[in-house]
Amino acid sequence: MSDKNIIIxxxxxxxxxxxxxxxxxxALDGVSAKIHKGEVVVIVxxxxxxxxxxxxxxxxxxxxxxxxxxxxxxxxxxxxVDINIHRQKMGMVFQHFxxxxxxxxxxxxxxxxxxxxxxxxxEAEAKAxxxxxxxxxxDRADAYPSxxxxxxxxxxxxxxxxxxxxxxxxFDEPTSALDPEMVGEVLEVMKELARGxxxxxxxxxxxxxxxxVGNRVLFMADGKLVEEGxxxxxxxxxxxxxxxxxxxxxx
Amino acid sequence: MRVGPAQLWPDVAPQWILNxxxxxxxxxxxxxxxxxxxxxxxxxxxxLGNTLLLTAMATAMGxxxxxxxxLLRATWDKNGHAIHGFPKLLLRIVNIFCNVYLTVIRGTPxxxxxxxxxxxxxxxSRNGLMIAAFAFGINSGAYVAEIIRSGIMAVDVGQMEAxxxxxxxxxxxxxxxxxxxxxxxxxxxxxxxxIVLLKETSVASFVSVADLTYAGxxxxxxxxxxxxxxxxxxxxxxxxxxxFTHLVGKLERRLRNSER
Numbered sequence: 001m002s003d004k005n006i007i008i009x010x011x012x013x014x015x016x017x018x019x020x021x022x023x024x025x026x027a028l029d030g031v032s033a034k035i036h037k038g039e040v041v042v043i044v045x046x047x048x049x050x051x052x053x054x055x056x057x058x059x060x061x062x063x064x065x066x067x068x069x070x071x072x073x074x075x076x077x078x079x080x081v082d083i084n085i086h087r088q089k090m091g092m093v094f095q096h097f098x099x100x101x102x103x104x105x106x107x108x109x110x111x112x113x114x115x116x117x118x119x120x121x122x123e124a125e126a127k128a129x130x131x132x133x134x135x136x137x138x139d140r141a142d143a144y145p146s147x148x149x150x151x152x153x154x155x156x157x158x159x160x161x162x163x164x165x166x167x168x169x170x171f172d173e174p175t176s177a178l179d180p181e182m183v184g185e186v187l188e189v190m191k192e193l194a195r196g197x198x199x200x201x202x203x204x205x206x207x208x209x210x211x212x213v214g215n216r217v218l219f220m221a222d223g224k225l226v227e228e229g230x231x232x233x234x235x236x237x238x239x240x241x242x243x244x245x246x247x248x249x250x251x
Numbered sequence: 252m253r254v255g256p257a258q259l260w261p262d263v264a265p266q267w268i269l270n271x272x273x274x275x276x277x278x279x280x281x282x283x284x285x286x287x288x289x290x291x292x293x294x295x296x297x298x299l300g301n302t303l304l305l306t307a308m309a310t311a312m313g314x315x316x317x318x319x320x321x322l323l324r325a326t327w328d329k330n331g332h333a334i335h336g337f338p339k340l341l342l343r344i345v346n347i348f349c350n351v352y353l354t355v356i357r358g359t360p361x362x363x364x365x366x367x368x369x370x371x372x373x374x375x376s377r378n379g380l381m382i383a384a385f386a387f388g389i390n391s392g393a394y395v396a397e398i399i400r401s402g403i404m405a406v407d408v409g410q411m412e413a414x415x416x417x418x419x420x421x422x423x424x425x426x427x428x429x430x431x432x433x434x435x436x437x438x439x440x441x442x443x444x445x446i447v448l449l450k451e452t453s454v455a456s457f458v459s460v461a462d463l464t465y466a467g468x469x470x471x472x473x474x475x476x477x478x479x480x481x482x483x484x485x486x487x488x489x490x491x492x493x494x495f496t497h498l499v500g501k502l503e504r505r506l507r508n509s510e511r
Binding site for chain 2: 059061063084085087088090091092094096098099100101102111112115116160161164
């Protein structure tokens with residue numbers, strides 16, 4: 001039966017986008033992957049390869065047109081499953097942060113736990129302050145998102161997701177919208193998270209991060225999972241010509 | 252026979268006014284006739300009260316109606332493609348009804364709508380104020396709906412995704428995350444809709460609601476002189492509109508400065 005260590009299992013996930021102009025676009029063409037507990041899986045690939053779409057399928061922000069997503073052995077693509085319950089356990093960090101601009105940092109962080117986990121305001125705030133301390137932003141608790149730099153916003157977005165005590169964190173190009181000098185501070189938080197044993201799936205263009213932190217690297221191209229392996233296998237001994245071609249361009 | 256202002260005038264006017272040159276004395280007499288005789292100023296005040304009451308009731312109804320319709324329409328616009336089966340059919344039908352409502356209400360004069368409500372639909376009721384409040388509420392709802400819908404549509408899609416990814420359902424995300432931002436963005440437009448409504452309610456005098464315009468009209472008719480009653484009516488509207496416009500300006504500045 002199922003391996004207790006697998007937290008997310010994607011089976012033949014397909015995603016078509018239909019557009020009036022160009023008809024059906026195949027974004028994902030039967031992608032299967034397993035994410036184990038405590039693992040940091042990095043997804044790389046050229047733009048348009050479907051890596052973000054695949055990540056967004058994992059918590060059903062994109063609803064797959066075919067295939068299955070098992071989260072803790074529950075098929076969350078089943079229409080009868082209440083996806084909201086499962087999403088609470090899957091934190092997500094976006095390229096554009098998506099902090100709530102009408103709320104302070106503290107309110108951003110306590111909104112979900114007070115409403116969804118029924119935590120008291122005091123309890124949630126105490127936890128928020130503790131997390132803010134960890135990312136060095138405790139002094140900005142009462143600031144609004146527009147008062148923060150991109151790097152600070154993204155660190156807040158990460159701890160906001162952590163407030164729900166997720167079992168897995170999904171990162172959708174978390175450093176792509178940042179000025180170069182701010183990439184480091186965000187990656188540092190992610191590395192610390194990985195060291196703490198968090199299960200992470202990261203779509204990124206940061207090959208250094210993939211090499212250093214990733215346990216496993218998935219290479220996607222044209223909506224397919226082309227090659228997967230340890231960072232050494234992927235970066236030092238690439239087999240597939242598409243991967244060799246890609247690495248030649250980015251490294 | 253009823254005593255008219257002309258008979259009373261020599262008794263109530265102070266001697267120094269009666270001694271004024273003829274033109275100025277006439278002016279004072281017109282003022283007396285339009286505002287003081289028979290405690291006519293009370294009619295303006297009651298009329299103003301009714302105008303404000305009518306506007307307040309219509310605004311409240313318009314906002315409730317507008318939010319509901321804006322949510323239904325925005326949900327269909329943004330998520331219609333992701334919903335399937337019976338809910339989709341239901342939403343589609345509801346959305347068609349909303350569109351018919353918006354088209355009819357925004358495509359016909361408010362006075363005609365008011366008269367249809369008053370003389371046809373609620374012909375058995377003579378409570379003009381409530382019927383007018385209802386009519387203006389229905390009318391305003393259509394405009395408010397489109398204002399709020401534009402606000403909802405303007406909120407970045409990432410906000411919905413962020414809310415959903417934390418585990419909030421669609422409705423909760425709307426309530427805690429999308430609507431507060433949408434409201435904030437369209438608050439000045441909503442306030443302007445309120446100001447427009449304040450002036451529009453003047454047509455309620457058509458179905459004999461004793462609002463401000465009605466007071467000016469009646470006093471003008473009773474005193475055979477419309478100049479001062481209508482000037483005063485216009486002046487009160489102008490003062491209210493200027494006051495509320497000032498408030499809206501203040502509000503806009505505060506919204507612009509907050510969170511920066």
